[in-house]
Amino acid sequence: MKHNTLNTLKKFKTGKKQAHFYSLPALGKSLGIDMTKLPVSIRIVLESVLRNCDGDKITETHIKALANWQPNEKREEEIPFVVARVVLQDFTGVPLLADLAAMRDVAEKMGKRAKSIEPLVPVDLVVDHSVMIDYFGTKKSLDLNMKIEFERNQERYQFMKWGMQAFDTFGVVPPGFGIVHQVNLEYLARGVHHDKKHDIYYPDTLVGTDSHTTMINGIGVVGWGVGGIEAEAAMLGQPVYFLTPDVVGVELTGQLRGGVTATDLVLTLTEILRREKVVGKFVEFCGPGTASLSTTDRATIGNMAPEYGATMGFFPVDDKTIEYFKGTGRTKQEVAALKDYFKAQEMFGIPDAADIHYTKLIKLDLGSVVPSLAGPKRPQDRIEIGDVKSTFTTLFSKPIAENGFNQPPAKLGREFTTSTGSILRNGDILIAAITSCTNTSNPSVMLAAGLLAKKAVKAGLKVRPHVKTSLAPGSRVVTEYLERAGLLNSLDELGFNVAAYGCTTCIGNAGDLAPEFNQTIIDDDLICAAVLSGNRNFEARIHPNLKANFLASPPLVVAYAIAGNITRDLMTEPVGKGTKGDVYLGDIWPTAKEVEDLMRFAMDPKVFRKNYDQVQSKPGKLWEHIEGVTGNIYNWPESTYIAKPPFFDHFAMKPDAMPSITGARALGIFGDSVTTDHISPAGSIKETSPAGQWLIEHGIRKENFNSYGSRRGNHEIMMRGTFANVRIKNLMIPPRPDGSRIEGGETIHQPDGRRMSIYDAAMQYMTTGVPTVVFGGEEYGTGSSRDWAAKGTYLLGIRAVIVRSFERIHRSNLVGMGVLPLQFKGRDSVDSLHITGSELFDIEGLEHGIKPQQDVTLVIHRPKGHIDRIPLLLRIDTPIEVDYYQHGGILPFVLRQLLSD
Structure with a gap:
């Protein structure tokens, strides 16, 4: 048990027993702060900081800083947030498992126990991204599609079976049960957790390796999507670090008209909140209209937080939440503990807008929503x-x-x-x-x-x-x-x-x-x-x-x-x-x-219980017939699906000094709203693409290519697929005569001016020791929390990404892979600076150490000898991110910590 931080370990009654919890009202009294004015989402994060205070990674200074959150102060403090659990889907979960397996190889090689690499919080992987609609429109569609799914993905599923027996806290929900976020909502979410050893209750919190993890916000659970890189660190005992956020309140009033659906509402909110620029902020819903919404309507709104750009779209716990937990078959004890706990914390119920101090308040009359x-x-x-x-x-x-x-x-x-x-x-x-x-x-x-x-x-x-x-x-x-x-x-x-x-x-x-x-x-x-x-x-x-x-x-x-x-x-x-x-x-x-x-x-609670009881008891014959290898170390059989990742090939306990970036070439220049799908596609693999050619060379026929998403366990395919989306437009490629842009993952190699795939150009630059950079516009990296968009960028030798603005998760993932995220200042852009890709680039200002959000200088060497010096903002936002970057990324940072214990 942690020490009784600020005298806040108290008791509350649930059922017939007295249970312990870290009391936020007691903390408020101790600090002289009215906790009820803080946004509820901030209070739940604060409880984690309070409960996990160890005087080392988390200190009383962190507690006091967050407890004194002000709606409109400058955001300079980082929050070390320890989550209760981690949720994965299989596209992101497989490469994460491969990284853990590779870490165990390093541990064994260095004479350490392989089991020292072990998730320290519960991890659930839901297999939901691998099934395709090959058959449709018949009663046999489901069975036929599942059979093909298992044929295509046998090697991946064998690897998951190995992970289930190798790691004590790693569980899998097999194919055929549902989508990760719905399974999370209906089954995995606990509302409150009970540490039986210390008899302490605490709220359910999580991060997930899918951006739509935020669907869980609909039932009062604080959680959001991160890349697999960050999730891995969270699994291995690291807090999730993030800048103290603004919290935007959304006051809903009135009610939806007849014929208007929750989908219409969420599309309306997505339009409004994207326009209000809530990127990287918490959004918290309040008001009588919010209270009137069903929990599943709230989950629909929470789900699309990535689409409006927020970290979360949060709904506090209330009677509707309790009804949902009852209806989905949770036990009477769990339901009672959920209600009693949140009442004891004075966080039960949907607040009125006037009750909470928000950074900004946005209002919407539900009656104004149309189909x-x-x-x-x-x-x-x-x-x-x-x-x-x-x-x-x-x-x-x-x-x-x-x-x-x-x-x-x-x-x-x-x-x-x-x-x-x-x-x-x-x-x-x-x-x-x-x-x-x-x-x-x-x-x-x-x-x-x-x-x-x-x-x-x-x-x-x-x-x-x-x-x-x-x-x-x-x-x-x-x-x-x-x-x-x-x-x-x-x-x-x-x-x-x-x-x-x-x-x-x-x-x-x-x-x-x-x-x-x-x-x-x-x-x-x-x-x-x-x-x-x-x-x-x-x-x-x-x-x-x-x-x-x-x-x-x-x-x-x-x-x-x-x-x-x-x-x-x-x-x-x-x-x-x-x-x-x-x-x-x-x-x-x-x-x-x-x-x-x-x-x-x-x-119907009975239906929910009967269905999810089968996850363990009757997972299905197709899953039961999958056999994985056993043991704590994976044997890495030859496979085009699973390969040992190269991120630890030259691992040493002391990080190398980060080399300077001089004489860099542009590998790509992209416009606004470049998504992680553009950077690292999840869909089909073209025969003519570098990834398709690699598969053909390894004896794989086109009909067995599967998708980029299903092959994320193999870096050879994923690095070839980086910037290979058939719709991506590299502005280095001259336009057609009619002014339209050529699509696909190609670039101009300099200085010879040859047009080739981005992958081939990247390999040539790496062979000759030339660093590369990528340029972009607004909202770079929007979309899925796709760690391969950052991993692929790193493996192509790209040292920095320079854009007008970043989406939250991708910026964090770039830092997590040791790639510099840099942002133009003021009105500067590729267009205003007339950058064409024919230039050479230096990055200056990192030579004497790095500070979060410092200025650096982009030196542009023009072809005719002219030099421009342009200020950029370094988007390494927090001190811990400085450490990650200096260690070459979050994974080597965490591995060094684990192996030094």
Whole structure:
């Protein structure tokens, strides 16, 4: 037990017993601070700092600094936050496990115990990202897709089985149970934890290796997404360090109108909060409108915090939270402890806006929210449903520089015949997917989709034949309540058969289109579409040949699948023709009462308990048949999926001095909103790409390539895939005659001016000892918490990334890999400085030590001899990040600590 810090170890009553906890009210009394005015999210973090105070990594100074949080002070203090647990998904979990295995190799080589490398907090890996929609539209889709999943991923799953027996605190939820965030919400989340050894209760907190970890904020759990690099450090006993955040309050009032869904609300909030620039801030919801929302509606809003840029979208614990824990089958003791604990901490209930001191308060009347979609390229680009047709029509002919598709207007209405005689048009919806944790966790929108399908079938409507339909519930509980509500058959009749329990279309696992569709799209440069109930619609993420992707609620996904083309105005035109003529959206849209009447099927504690009991008792025959090697050390068999990572190849107990950056070349110059998908794609691997060529050289046929995401355990593929997204635009490549930009991962090698893949150029620069840098615009690294976007950058020899602004997680990941994140100051940019990639670059100002957020100088050597000196801001934000960088990254830093004990 930690020492009784500031006399705050107190007792509270839960059930018939008295239990210990670190009391925030007692801390407030000790320090003379009214704790009830602090944002609730800050108080939960403060409890962790208080409870874990050890006088070393966490001191009383840290406690007092955070307890004295002020809404608008300059943010200079770092918080050492020790989380209760870590959650992984398999795309990020496999490389993390590979790093741990490699650390054990180092430990053994240095004569240390291999078991000294062991997670110190519970770690759960949920296998949800590996299943693809190869089969759809039949009752056999689920079984067929799972069989293919296991065939493709056998080597990865064998590696996971090794990890389960090698590490004491490492558990796996096997494939087929659901999406990590929904499983986390329904099963893994505890509300409060009980340290039985010391009889201390404390709140559930976590980090996860997926940006949408924030869905857990909907039930009052503080947690957010980090890269696998940071998660690894958290697993191995390091606090998660971050700058004390601003906390933006969002006051919700009123209530949603009939026909408006939680999806419409979250798309509205995403647009508002992205505009309010909440990047890197805590967002905390308050007010009577917040209190009226169901817990699953709150989870939908929390889920999309990465899309509006916040670290969290937090909802305090209240009676709705307690109802959710009861409904999802938690024990009576757990539910009672949750309520009693938060009441004892004076943190129970949704506060009014006036109760809390927020950095800023944003207000939204729920009654102002209208049905919406978002797209065609970003989740914050909301479109009211009545404006979808006109927006797409306008963008169809707009220049690419203005976010358009640069197509002749007359082409929009033309028909194009495929090799099999099918007809395609621009705007045709080729993928309609009910997918993603964002909405599949929410019974109200899932039941609405089923009700709409039931009415559509009754009216005689059918889905257009060119549409690839799929239903990928976030957990098996969803299928159960849809079936009990009598809605599953109707979804089946429209082709929305259950095809998988996993992250499918939203992560880029939509599977391929018919070959003739792909060929026609490519040959005739068609702008076809996907509509999905997801959270991400970045270019090339859903499918490399679909350039227009729209986020929508599950019932709207079904409606658009029937309509078949995004230019059908569902507010004024019929959705389709039924047995009795035209059918309009209003004819089949479910009422709020119809949805409410079926909600009783959605929250059955027995169903939840029965389902999740099978994680251990009946994980499925496919999983049971997977055999992994045993022992504390992995034997690294030859595999194109799993390879020993190179990050510790030259490990020594003392770090090398960081070499200076002089005479660097630009490997890439990119524009605004470059996502981690652009930097490190998760989807399909092209045969002609460096990664595809490597696989072919190693005897892998195209049909067995799988995806970049599933091959993240092999650095040879991932470094070749870095900056290899088919839609990325390197501004070093001259534009076409019409001004449009060439897409794909290529660059100009200097000084010879040859055009080649970014990977090949990087290898040539490394061979000749030339350091490289990358330039970008605003919001560099937005999107998924993808550690390979930073790992790949490091392995290509890139020493610094210089941009207008960073998204939170990617900046942190770059530091964690020993890559300098640098930011232009004022109005400086690549454009204003006329940087073309023909220059040489030096970074000055690091020679005499590093301080957080200091100024450094970019020295630009122009081809004709002119030299410019430009000030930059070093985005190493905290003292611990200085240590990470000086050690060559967070992983060697942590390994040196573990091996020195």
